[in-house]
Amino acid sequence: MFDYFDLSRPEVDLDGLADEDIAIDVRDLSLKFGSKLALKDIRMRIPKRQITSVIGPSGCGKSTLLGCFNRLNDLTPGCEVQGEVYINERNIYHRKEDVAALRSRVGMVFQRPNPFPMSIYENLVYGLKIQGIRDRRTLDNAAEQALRDVALWKEVRDRLFDSALTLSGGQQQRLVIARAIALQPDILLLDEPTSALDPISTLTIEELITQLKEKYTVLIVTHNMQQAARVSDFTAFLHQGSLIEYSDTNRLFTRPKQQQTEEYITGRYG
Numbered sequence: 001m002f003d004y005f006d007l008s009r010p011e012v013d014l015d016g017l018a019d020e021d022i023a024i025d026v027r028d029l030s031l032k033f034g035s036k037l038a039l040k041d042i043r044m045r046i047p048k049r050q051i052t053s054v055i056g057p058s059g060c061g062k063s064t065l066l067g068c069f070n071r072l073n074d075l076t077p078g079c080e081v082q083g084e085v086y087i088n089e090r091n092i093y094h095r096k097e098d099v100a101a102l103r104s105r106v107g108m109v110f111q112r113p114n115p116f117p118m119s120i121y122e123n124l125v126y127g128l129k130i131q132g133i134r135d136r137r138t139l140d141n142a143a144e145q146a147l148r149d150v151a152l153w154k155e156v157r158d159r160l161f162d163s164a165l166t167l168s169g170g171q172q173q174r175l176v177i178a179r180a181i182a183l184q185p186d187i188l189l190l191d192e193p194t195s196a197l198d199p200i201s202t203l204t205i206e207e208l209i210t211q212l213k214e215k216y217t218v219l220i221v222t223h224n225m226q227q228a229a230r231v232s233d234f235t236a237f238l239h240q241g242s243l244i245e246y247s248d249t250n251r252l253f254t255r256p257k258q259q260q261t262e263e264y265i266t267g268r269y270g
């Protein structure tokens with residue numbers, strides 16, 4: 001696994017980052033589903049325009065943590081959140097937060113590609129239309145730019161009005177990422193974005209993810225440690241709802257500080 005690391009790259013110390021380099025500041029975040037404590041006192045500062053992976057055994061709270069950043073868990077009855085999550089200097093759990101606006105700034109992509117059953121073009125402009133944008137040229141430009149950003153433009157420019165469901169799984173996932181990008185979010189949350197894809201499509205999406213950080217802060221939940229090692233700048237290891245270790249990816253995989261992390265990354269646990 002260590003082949004993936006560029007050990008000449010200087011390690012970045014998360015504690016040393018300035019406030020303006022932080023995209024998400026998680027302060028003592030705990031979350032319960034009914035009586036089940038799914039996240040316990042999480043504190044982490046997620047850097048801007050970097051890729052951060054969240055790894056850990058099944059059920060440790062990875063998807064729940066990601067869902068806190070666009071308040072997706074609010075939709076689960078019985079969910080109770082304590083603590084604060086700051087994005088752009090606002091606590092997104094403040095009672096006056098506009099959750100719809102938050103979700104357009106913090107886009108989310110799931111494991112299974114989920115294009116809407118409409119044309120490729122309509123998928124891309126759907127969110128913009130909901131925001132009230134009707135100008136055709138604005139919509140066309142946004143659709144084209146989003147497709148270019150996910151390297152799908154050349155493949156689909158002649159079939160923009162075909163159903164999105166005619167695309168391959170890998171293309172559908174790139175379209176879903178483009179749909180999120182069309183809203184010009186600050187942050188992209190990717191929840192196991194390649195686990196339903198074949199190896200070639202996985203590689204394409206991984207290449208795309210590494211390019212996305214030029215414009216966006218990317219968080220990725222993955223079961224695949226090689227993937228975390230390949231694509232991410234920083235890695236967080238969760239276990240039973242607690243953040244056990246969070247650091248520069250090179251450091252976490254080559255010199256973990258915690259025994260639980262070492263056992264997990266060497267396959268002796270989980």
Ligand SMILES: Nc1ncnc2c1ncn2[C@@H]1O[C@H](COP(=O)(O)OP(=O)(O)OP(=O)(O)O)[C@@H](O)[C@H]1O
Binds near residue numbers: 033036038061065076
């Ligand atoms: N809607 C829910 N109601 C009750 N418990 C839930 C709900 N969603 C998740 N949980 C519980 O919260 C804990 C964390 O779940 P979560 O899906 O975040 O884990 P995960 O690390 O993403 O798991 P996996 O890798 O299997 O996807 C688990 O114990 C899970 O059973």
